[in-house]
């Protein structure tokens with residue numbers, strides 16, 4: 503395993519559409535995923551997409567830990583374990599959107615307020631070639647949409663409607679919520 507170098511906004515690999523993975527079970531994909539998980543955890547991120555480590559393939563890893571849940575709706579599980587998604591697809595289940603603070607390991611030091619679809623279903627494959635299908639809301643839905651955007655060459659600032667809500671992380675922690683805006 504290895505900690506990989508993270509591409510930053512402006513690098514062409516972050517601005518192109520990533521290619522599908524031919525075989526999710528291939529040893530080089532397993533190696534890539536292991537390195538991506540190590541890199542994400544080392545950087546304290548909630549998610550990471552392969553283009554962020556200079557690999558233009560449709561692979562993302564993410565997690566939605568319990569402390570990011572939305573207690574106002576206890577009937578729905580907002581957490582997600584450490585998840586690998588290869589060749590992911592997202593289906594919108596409800597057109598309603600939620601705003602939230604986001605950060606990105608490729609846009610270090612900043613936070614931005616982004617509206618995202620509140621309720622989605624996503625599907626993809628793990629490194630054993632098994633199909634993964636889940637419903638997601640809240641932070642879980644947000645992190646999946648953020649990571650899948652990376653596969654389309656889209657960084658979160660391009661999703662922002664109000665650039666007045668693009669702020670430095672240090673000011674964010676000082677003046678705004680302590681919660682929200684993990685890098686991914």
Ligand code: NI
Nearest residue numbers: 606607608686
């Ligand atoms: Ni990101």
